[in-house]
Amino acid sequence: MTEPDGREELEPQFAQWRHYVERRPELRRSDADELEDHLRGSVDELVAAGLHADEAFLVAVKRMGSLDDLSREFAREHSERLWKQLVLTGESGSPAADTRSRRDLVAMVACAVGAAVSIKVPELFGLGFEEDVAFYAPNLGLFALPWLAAFLAWRRRAGRGLIGVLCALFALGAVAANAYQLTDESQSLALTSIHLPIALWFVVGLAYVSDDVRAPRRRMDFVRFTGEWFVYYVLIALGGGVLIAFTFGTFEAIGISPEGFVTQWLIPCGAAAAVTVAGWLVEYKQGVVENIAPVLTRLFTPLFTAVLLAFLVTFGLADAGIDVEREALILFDLLLVVVLGLLLYSISARDPLAPPVLFDKLQLALVVSALAIDVLVLLEIIGRITEYGTTPNKAAALGENAILLANLVWSAWLLLRLVGRRTPFAALERWQIGYLPVYAVWAWIVVLIFPPLFDFL
Structure with a gap:
C-alpha cells in the first residue's frame, strides 16, 4: 500500500538523483545527504501545498538549481578536495x-x-x-x-x-x-x-x-x-611512450642498446x-x-x-x-x-x-x-x-x-x-x-x- 500522496512512488527517482549527485567529484557523502534532505523537505512542503508527488519532485529539483552550479559552489568552499582525490586513495579517511x-x-x-x-x-x-x-x-x-x-x-x-x-x-x-x-x-x-x-x-x-x-x-x-x-x-600508454624514449636515450648514450x-x-x-x-x-x-x-x-x-x-x-x-x-x-x-x-x-x-x-x-x-x-x-x-x-x-x-x-x-x-x-x-x-x-x-x-x-x- 502506498500513501495517498504517492511520495513512496518517488523513491526510485530519489535514488536515481542521489546516484547522479554522488558521481560529482566535489561532493562528499555528507554533502549528498544534506542535499537529499533539502530535496525531500522541499517535496514534502510542495505535496502539503496540494501538488502531486511527481510534480512536487520536478519543482523541487528545479528550485535546487543545476548540479553543475552546486558542484562549483562546493568546489569553491572545499578547493582542497580535488587535490586530495588526485594523490590519495582513501575513500573516507576512516x-x-x-x-x-x-x-x-x-x-x-x-x-x-x-x-x-x-x-x-x-x-x-x-x-x-x-x-x-x-x-x-x-x-x-x-x-x-x-x-x-x-x-x-x-x-x-x-x-x-x-x-x-x-x-x-x-x-x-x-x-x-x-x-x-x-x-x-x-x-x-x-x-x-x-x-x-x-x-x-x-x-x-x-x-x-x-x-x-x-x-x-x-x-x-x-x-x-x-x-x-x-x-x-591511453594516458598510461602515453606515459609509457615517454619512459621508453628516455630509456633508449639514456642507455644509448653509454653505448648500450636497450631494444631487447x-x-x-x-x-x-x-x-x-x-x-x-x-x-x-x-x-x-x-x-x-x-x-x-x-x-x-x-x-x-x-x-x-x-x-x-x-x-x-x-x-x-x-x-x-x-x-x-x-x-x-x-x-x-x-x-x-x-x-x-x-x-x-x-x-x-x-x-x-x-x-x-x-x-x-x-x-x-x-x-x-x-x-x-x-x-x-x-x-x-x-x-x-x-x-x-x-x-x-x-x-x-x-x-x-x-x-x-x-x-x-x-x-x-x-x-x-x-x-x-x-x-x-x-x-x-x-x-x-x-x-x-x-x-x-x-x-x-x-x-x-x-x-x-x-x-x-
Whole structure:
C-alpha cells in the first residue's frame, strides 16, 4: 500500500538523483545527504501545498538549481578536495576505509604482476611474439582481462557461484582461442583476435556488476567504467611512450642498446599490467577523469558528426562505390563503434532529469549520419555476397552492421522523441542498457561458430 500522496512512488527517482549527485567529484557523502534532505523537505512542503508527488519532485529539483552550479559552489568552499582525490586513495579517511584501500592496492598489484607474468609464460614453451602470431593474436585478451576481472570480483566480494561462471567463461575463451589451430593467413584468426577481447570484456563487465547483477543502473555504470578505463589506459600508454624514449636515450648514450629489454619485457609486461592498473585508477580516481571524459565526448561528437556528413555528401557527389574489402570493413565498423561509444558514454554522463538541449540535437544528427552510412555499407556487403559469395569477413561485417543498424534506428527514434519532449531520457537509457547483451552474444558467435562454419578459412 502506498500513501495517498504517492511520495513512496518517488523513491526510485530519489535514488536515481542521489546516484547522479554522488558521481560529482566535489561532493562528499555528507554533502549528498544534506542535499537529499533539502530535496525531500522541499517535496514534502510542495505535496502539503496540494501538488502531486511527481510534480512536487520536478519543482523541487528545479528550485535546487543545476548540479553543475552546486558542484562549483562546493568546489569553491572545499578547493582542497580535488587535490586530495588526485594523490590519495582513501575513500573516507576512516581507519576501516584506509585498511580497505591498502588491501585493494595490494590486490591490484598482485593482479597486475599476474598479468605481466602471464604474458611471458608462453616463452617457457618456446613461443615467441614474432614467430607465433597465430598463438599470441587470439590469446592477448586472455593474458590480462582475467586478472582485471579477478580484481573487480575481489573488490566486490563476488559469490562463489558467480566466480565459477567467470572462470567458465574465460576457460571457454581459451578453448575458442586455441582449439581450432588457425593459420596465420586465416580470416577466422583475424576475426577471433578482434572479437574474443570484446566477448571477454563483457565477462569483465559481469565481474564489475557482481555486487548487483540484476540492477540496470550497474550496467550503465559499467559503460561509464569502460570509457574511463580507456582514458586512463591511453594516458598510461602515453606515459609509457615517454619512459621508453628516455630509456633508449639514456642507455644509448653509454653505448648500450636497450631494444631487447624494451621489446621483450617492458612493452608486453607493461601493457598487460596496465589493464588492471587502469581499472584500479577508475575505481579510486573516477571523480577526476569523470570531469574529463564528458568534455572529450562533447568535443568529438560535433567533429565526428561533421566527418560523417562530409562523407555522405562526398559519396553522393562521387560515382565510386564503397570498398568492402577486409581493411575497409574493419574501418567502417570501427567508425560505427566509435559513434556508438560516444552515444553510450554521453548517455551515462548525462543528467537524467535535465531537459533536452542543443547537444541532444547534435547527437541525433550524429546517429542519423551513422545510420545512413550503416545502410550504405550493408547494401554494398549484400551486393558483394550476392555476386561473389560470402567469406568469414563479409559474414561477420554483415551481422555486425545489422546489429548496429537495429540499435541506431531505435536510438534515432528515441532521440527524435526526446528532442521533441515526447519521450523521457530514461527510455533511451533503458534501450541502450537492454541492448548491451546483444553485442556480447554476437562476439561469442563469431569466436565459437564462425571458424568451423567456414571450414577454418
